[in-house]
Amino acid sequence: MTDSSKSKSMSHSDRIAASLKRRHAAETRFRLYGISAIAIALIFLVIMLGSIFIRGWGGFFETQIELTVDFSRQIIDPEGTNDPAVFARADFRKIVRNALKARFPDVTKRKDVKALKALISKAAGYELSHLIRDDPALIGTTQNIWLPSSDEVDNFMKGSVSRDLPESARRIKDIHVGWIEELEAEGALKSTLNLRFFTHGDSREPENAGIWGAIVGSTLTLFITLILSFPLGVMAAIYLEELSPKTRWTDFIEVNINNMAAVPSIIYGLLGLAVFLNFMHLPRSAPLVGGMVLALMTLPTIIIATRASLKAVPPSIREAARGLGASPIQVVLHHVLPLAMPGILTGTIIGMARALGESAPLLMIGMVAFIVDIPQSFTDPATALPVQVYLWADSPERAFVEKTAAATIVLVAFLVVMNAMAVYLRKRFERRW
Amino acid sequence: MKTALKPKPIRVTVRNTQSSSSVQAMKPAADKNAPAPTLEGAKMNIEKVNVFYGDNQALTDIDLQIRVNEVTALIGPSGCGKSTFLRCLNRMNDTIEECRVSGLVMLDDMDVYGPDVDVVHLRARIGMVFQKPNPFPKSIYENVAYGPRIHGLVSSRADLDDIVMTSLTKAGLIKEVRDRLHESGTSLSGGQQQRLCIARAIAVNPEVILMDEPCSALDPIATARIEELIDELSQNFTIVIVTHSMQQAARVSQRTAFFHLGELVEFGDTEQVFTSPRDERTQGYITGRFG
Incomplete structure (x- = not known):
């Protein structure tokens, strides 16, 4: 029996039924194409947003270190002028350095004392100067203050710099790690919301830069x-x-x-x-x-x-x-x-x-x-x-x-x-x- | 054809060459088809009107008199030019780029296409109701108040309230909407919307109301209400209505004009047109042989 005779023998409705199958298959196929296109687009969107969020989330937080700061009158206002302009010019970095030295009294080697500075942000001095500007009564007192850590410490705490790296490959040296662990053990190190990110302008110091x-x-x-x-x-x-x-x-x-x-x-x-x-x-x-x-x-x-x-x-x-x-x-x-x-x-x-x-x-x-x-x-x-x-x-x-x-x-x-x-x-x- | 861009000069020149001479010259010709209408009783007098869309002539030499406080029905098969003719009467065709109108359209003693006529003023005198009910998507009150407000017809809120209530009463809608004047006009049913559009048109107190198949989108009951309304309104207004339904023309109008292929085939008393049409084309149309 040839094909043509076979199709002749098929009834009208059978032929429609046969074509229906083909049409349904085409429809299903088309639907699948659409769904997979949308799925691919969604996957890329999720990957993009996900990677941005995973990377960026840490940017909203910072590491702070608690130090006992001595707002020494000798440094801030040695001549007793009580002039805010004099306060503003004072060497607050020195106050930060002194506070660090007081925190780690065992560190005496010149090289190590220098390394100590790398714990705290270079911008910490500004924080202190703002405190004095807003409240001059603090001069001469000693306060426990949470200061922003340097970006290296922050990175280390957030794990973006691995502890397994050889010491020569990281900017945080073993001596720093020791200090960080000491601070952590004493509860003088914490991670908080980085408000500066929302209130500051740009800065060369990442920990001080804001949008x-x-x-x-x-x-x-x-x-x-x-x-x-x-x-x-x-x-x-x-x-x-x-x-x-x-x-x-x-x-x-x-x-x-x-x-x-x-x-x-x-x-x-x-x-x-x-x-x-x-x-x-x-x-x-x-x-x-x-x-x-x-x-x-x-x-x-x-x-x-x-x-x-x-x-x-x-x-x-x-x-x-x-x-x-x-x-x-x-x-x-x-x-x-x-x-x-x-x-x-x-x-x-x-x-x-x-x-x-x-x-x-x-x-x-x-x-x-x-x-x-x-x-x-x-x-x-x-x-x-x-x-x-x-x-x-x-x-x-x-x-x-x-x-x-x-x-x-x-x-x-x-x-x-x-x-x-x-x-x-x-x-x-x-x-x- | 870019000459369509300056239609007004064309209209003016055509009018100037014809108006003075053709008034006398054309009248006998008009009388042949449509006896009786004298200029005294005519609210609108249309002579030798030709309308072109680009190169196509939509209307040819239309002569027609519309008498005061009467309903004039325009009938004819689709595409015969009756809507085009209606829209010439208040210059709604002005905004169609391709459209050119020549000939004379007089409202009382005002030349509708005259050079010093302001269409805004003209349309305050000649109102219009459209095929599809088209209330503004604003409150019922605002719909009716809009016309009087833009034309500065009222000086106080109380006057405006008065006009709105009177217009809604005349349009036979007041009973249905008295408690919902501040609801949207589009929330009404189709027939109510069309009566709202009629109320909106009569709020400006026009002399003539043009209706372009006002019932074609309505059910028979709503249609009957509109027809009743047209009958009442003809006491105070001159009405020109385009309709597809010959029964409707027969029911509501005093005079009927039959258009075919852009020509005015027959114009006369409604009874005469429907019972003893003079032209065989009219005969053919009203007996349902074509159209």
Whole structure:
């Protein structure tokens, strides 16, 4: 019996049943492709976020050492001036050294005494000087104070430097390990939340470096970006979508706006460098200029999102308003714009989130400088969160690895909050008609 | 065709060449198809109206008189141009780039397409109700109050309340919405929404109300209510209604115009058009032979 005669003998319904099997198999296959694509994406996301969190989590904690500090009047204010300016100039490092020597009285060899200094952060002196600034009554007293350890001790405690390494391969020598174990045994060593990370600007000392400067810089920059790009973008979109006649010119503008959205961000940085800095002579490294550059970059995103949400407002609403005698501007402002607002806000927030995560254009206008002070105004030198990540990733100290990851966690947290806001707004104000 | 970008000059020139001479010249021609309507009783007078979408002619030489406080029904098969014609009367076609209108449309003694006519003012005089109920996604109160508010018709909140209540009463909706004036207009049923749209249109107190198939999205009971309402409204307003349903035209209108392929085939008293149509195309359409 040949194939053809066999198929002839098959009934109509049998043939459909046979093809059904094939179709179901295809469907299952397709479903599997989809599921595996999503699974792969999720796995990579988990690996990425997981590695950032594992590395960065330690960045939020620090090791502190308790020392008995003698705020000796001889060192702080030997002439008895009671002048805060004199206090500020005092040699607090010496006080720290004295406290360490008092903690380990057995250490007498000159070399060992020098090694002792490596236990405590170089920034500990500032901590003490701030204590005196806030409370001069401490002068002449002796206090038990928790001081930040050096980054080497911190790394050692967190296990990022293994104890099994040969002594020559680590910066913490065996003698330090002995002291650390002694401190640990006496309960004079603890791990606590690193508040300095959230309140300080950048620093060359990893244990003293914080992201507050970058957060303020990013906030100032994004503020400029928002007040420039939101009104400009929305007005441009309203004009193009609702008011302008459709001519070759508006087509041309539309194509170019779409192209602008695809221009690499560093090009905007070059533009800012050429126009804002070299031609207009605006201050370098300033949030003002950074905000302007990012506004240029965000504009097309906002225009496109706004036009899309204006388009999504049903024409029947426009007709209803026009039929009542509303002028074109009234139609837009009273009816179309309020209905399009959730979409516009969502688009704006997503554009802003992109601007927050952008570092390339900021590099070009000098927001990549090492800046210790917290910026106070739009023209102060500042840096931004992603640039801070970039700067720390480039630093040689071992301890900056976890700082980099910790700053990334903060950046990701901001992005997640912004995107969640966008989702919330969309859900909250979504209307049906 | 980029000349469509400057439609107004075209309209003006066409109007200027025709208006003065054609009023006399065309009247006998109009009378041939539609006897009786004299200019005295006419609220709107349409002469030699041609409408083009790009290169396509949608309407050809339409002459029509719409009489005051009457319901004029426009019927015809799909695509015959009746909606296009309706939208010419309050210049709703203005925003369609490709659309050009020539000829004369008069509202009383105002040339609707005249160079000094403000469409905002025109649409306050000629209201419109659309095919699909389209209340604003605002409260019922705000829906009705919007027109009077933008036209500055009221000076106090009490006046506005008054207009809103009167309009809702006239639209026969007040009983259903008295206690929920501040709920969204879109929460109403389809028929209620359409009556809300009618209330919104009459709140501005227009002289003419245009209705573009106002019942096509409604069930028979809601339709019956709207038809009743149209009947009541015709006491005070001049109404032009486009409808797909010949029964509806027969029920609500005093005069009927039959459009076919962009031409006005027949225009006359509703009874005459439905009982003894003069044109065989009308005959064919109302007896269901096509359309």
